Amino acid sequence: MSLSRTTFVCAALATSLSLAVAASPALAALKAGDKAPDFKLATATDGKTGAFSLKDSLKKGPVVVYFYPKAFTGVCSLEARTFADNMPKFKALNVTVIGVSTDTIQKVTEFSKADCQGKFPVAADTDAKVAKAYDAKMAAVNMAARVSYLITPDNKIYATHEAGDGVSHPMKMLEAAQKLKK
Template sequence: MTDTKNTTHPELKEGESAPDFHMEASGARTVSLAGLKSKPFVLYFYPKADTPGCTKEACGFSEALEQFEGVGLTVIGVSRDPVKKLDKFAEKYDLTFPLASDEAGVVTEAYGVWVEKSLYGKIHMGIDRTTFLIGADGKIAHIWKKVKVPGHVEAVLDAAKALRT
């Protein structure tokens, strides 16, 4: 049993402006809110690269990438892994969208996904698997918290399509 509690920042809400970010990403790229100005995008946070759930989620987004791009959305994955590990993860699974590194934790804290977790009675800090759909206006259009991987990418894609209509 895993319980989570946000101990760092107030919870973000749909309709609020997305917090600013600038991160190094896989493939010698950088991603930033400013660089995505006037473009809708998906920002999904996952606990750790190359673990079973995170791999399934990343591969799901990868398989649907053409559909996301078809409705004008960029997909960005975020973890606290170093870029070198993200590059290996991307290469291993042929992930072409950016996997951003938030090693310092500034972005995970700003988005409220760095939380206290309890697993079998042990308390530790970690990323709560969460996805944000950000509109072209820079506002949070939809938030999925405590994401369960099966069916998640499809739900995000449906919301992304609705955002574009």
């Protein structure tokens, strides 16, 4: 295959993927007051693997579950860094944060050290079961959409945020956590 044909094929594939992603937003059918689906997933924090249980984490206080499409992509990296920068504020409110994507455990392990700066766990939902349960799976591809939830200790959705930008998710979840604390 010539270079120009290879370039054309790559451009066509990229365009197709972009259209599929744009045409398949999350439904965010989970609303305030809905019961949050319980889950357990393999995680990584600061390059070390472990496990996360929503049920166990809710015993300690509220939990932010944020779904992101792909580690080490521009917006997802910005979002992770913004959550990491704001972790002292979340911790002051006794809020646990976990990021969830369909990336492999190897990929989230690297991401947990780099962009998450070791400040919170990220989970590997490779089969997208958790993303589906939270209406955060893109329809056309095996990727999570950008949707965030704040869940109260009684296992209820307190706040939901979905938008394409990475900065609004940490800030909206922090704002919701501050309101919850009052």
